[in-house]
Amino acid sequence: MQEDQLITGLRAKDKRTVDYLYEKYSRALFVVISRVIKDHDIAEEVFHDAFVKIIRRIDSYDESKGRLYTWMANVCRNAAIDKTRSKEFSKDSKTNTIDNYVYGLEGTSGTTEAVDGIGVKELITNLNEEQRFVVECIYFKGYTHSEISEEFEIPLGTVKSRIRAALGVLKKNINRI
Numbered sequence: 001m002q003e004d005q006l007i008t009g010l011r012a013k014d015k016r017t018v019d020y021l022y023e024k025y026s027r028a029l030f031v032v033i034s035r036v037i038k039d040h041d042i043a044e045e046v047f048h049d050a051f052v053k054i055i056r057r058i059d060s061y062d063e064s065k066g067r068l069y070t071w072m073a074n075v076c077r078n079a080a081i082d083k084t085r086s087k088e089f090s091k092d093s094k095t096n097t098i099d100n101y102v103y104g105l106e107g108t109s110g111t112t113e114a115v116d117g118i119g120v121k122e123l124i125t126n127l128n129e130e131q132r133f134v135v136e137c138i139y140f141k142g143y144t145h146s147e148i149s150e151e152f153e154i155p156l157g158t159v160k161s162r163i164r165a166a167l168g169v170l171k172k173n174i175n176r177i
Contacts, residue, residue: 003068010058018055025069026051028140029076035142036080043080050079067174070139077142126173131166134159 001009001020009017030047037043054072061071124132137143137152145163149156 007058007061007063007068010055013055021054022051025072028069029072031140032073032076032142033080036077037083042083046079046083047076050076053079073139123170123173126169127166131162131169134162135166135170138163 001017001024006017006021010021026047029050030043033047033050034040034043037046054075057075061068065071124135127135134148134154137148138145143151145156145159148154148159
């Protein structure tokens with residue numbers, strides 16, 4: 001299903017379109033949330049709330065500002081961040097066991113496989129290795145610029161420069177899909 005068909009179907013509240021959206025994007029969107037929230041059960045709860053929010057607020061999506069997946073990923077990431085800032089979450093996280101942090105999520109991956117249906121994988125092939133790495137870390141694995149800098153020992157300015165350059169390449173090639 002093409003992105004414009006998906007948007008039209010979602011705005012029409014078509015059940016088949018919603019099912020398609022869930023089937024194609026749920027894993028990738030869950031990864032966005034799970035990078036922020038390590039507890040699997042809480043991440044699942046936030047994902048379901050965010051997914052419902054996506055369906056209900058599809059009319060607020062503006063095609064001129066970016067791709068549908070980017071908007072959905074931002075809705076999910078913001079929902080996860082809001083959850084971590086909530087009093088309920090901060091109270092619960094004080095009593096979590098270390099197992100929740102050591103073992104993390106099993107069976108989830110931050111690859112671009114789950115979002116191939118929207119052409120992201122094809123677009124990313126136009127990037128050089130360094131640009132592709134930071135794009136995958138930020139947009140598919142949920143890293144912040146600072147986290148990439150610290151974890152992979154890349155200067156923060158370099159991370160930002162690579163993202164800026166990658167976005168330039170992606171903008172040039174977006175209409176080719």
